[in-house]
Amino acid sequence: MSEVSAAALDLELLRSFQAAAQLGSLAAAAEQRHRTLGAISMQIKRLESVLDSQLLERGPRGVTLTATGEALLHESRELLRQHDGILARFTGRGLAGRVRLGLPEDYARELLKGLLPEFISRHPDVLLEAVTATSGELARQIQASKLSIAVVLDRPVALTGGRPLWQTNPVWVGARHSRFDPASSLPLAVHDADCPYRQLAVEALEHAKRPWHAVFTSTSIHAMEQAVEAGMAVSVIDRERMTPSMIELGPDDGLPVLPHCQANLHLAQQIDEPSRPAVEALAAMLEERLLDRGPWRWL
Structure with a gap:
């Protein structure tokens, strides 16, 4: 019993398990932990043996967590956090x-x-x-x-x-005092092509066959919000960012429903x-x- 308890508290095994779980790959975990692939694999097997449970599902594209692995990942993060905090407090480091x-x-x-x-x-x-x-x-x-x-x-x-x-809540927004003709091309305020909300907007509009054009493009979310508040354009933002000057738009305004991110x-x-x-x-x-x-x- 004492051998099992000692092995179960082996922090190096837990750190290697965490790396594999987070990266989805034993090879990536080996690179991150500066170990060989064989060493990481042996550490995971040792941890599974100690806990008498399979923690990772091995597949051609990497590894995924089992239900037991999910539970261990959550608890081991807290264990390591507490360990590092105790060490820091008592060693002065x-x-x-x-x-x-x-x-x-x-x-x-x-x-x-x-x-x-x-x-x-x-x-x-x-x-x-x-x-x-x-x-x-x-x-x-x-x-x-x-x-x-x-x-x-x-x-x-x-x-x-x-x-x-968490899941985001993207919504269409416009200025409270502005109205846009559903039959006309929709003026948009957007980020550049790397923005998830731009992709959401464009994909939804094209799927709905709603014409659109960009009237304001910026890397600044604040500038985009000001363009919306000024009535220049419609945009997609997280619902939590809506200001009193904005109104949420949707199907009644001729705009398609947006999925979450x-x-x-x-x-x-x-x-x-x-x-x-x-x-x-x-x-x-x-x-x-x-x-x-x-x-x-x-x-």
Whole structure:
């Protein structure tokens, strides 16, 4: 019994399991953990043997979590978080390193209000750099390990291996005082082609055979919102961002229903080992606060 308990608390096994689960690949986990593929595979098998449960389903495209694996992933994150916190407090060594966080601009304002300042306050020795961009650009940067961690919507690039956070609520919006002829070409305010909401809008309009044209294109969500409030255009934004000057539009206005997007948390495959505990701590905090709630309802 004592041997089982000791093996069950082997943090290295849990860290390798977490890497494989998050990345969806033993090979990617081996690269991230600076281990051989064989070593990672043996660690996972040892953990499965200790728990007497299959944790990962192996397939030609990588690995997926079993139900037991899902439960272990959730509990092991909390265990490792507590372990790292205890170690930091009793040894006097806090988290350090550098973390580059990528955020879609639409959600940066809410996250900067409290969550990120709280992380900085808890871990003053961590150099945190937050970067905003479209989800398409964030996807490219996290794939190239130019970011340590990123919140990315599942459009226009569907990355694998992310941790699901929340579903967005995209809606058509226009100015309260403006009306647009359903038979005419729809004037749009949009981001560039890397924006998930632009893709949603264009795909929905083309499927409905509704003509449209861009009258305002910007990298700034605030500028787009001002274009809508001024009555220049219709746009797609998250319902939570609607202002008193906007009105939600829909089928009665000749506009098609929009599907949801999924916001996921992704970690880079290449993370400097000294910075890894800080990256994992930020990931755990983001997941704890945003899971199934989004950035507006975590307080």
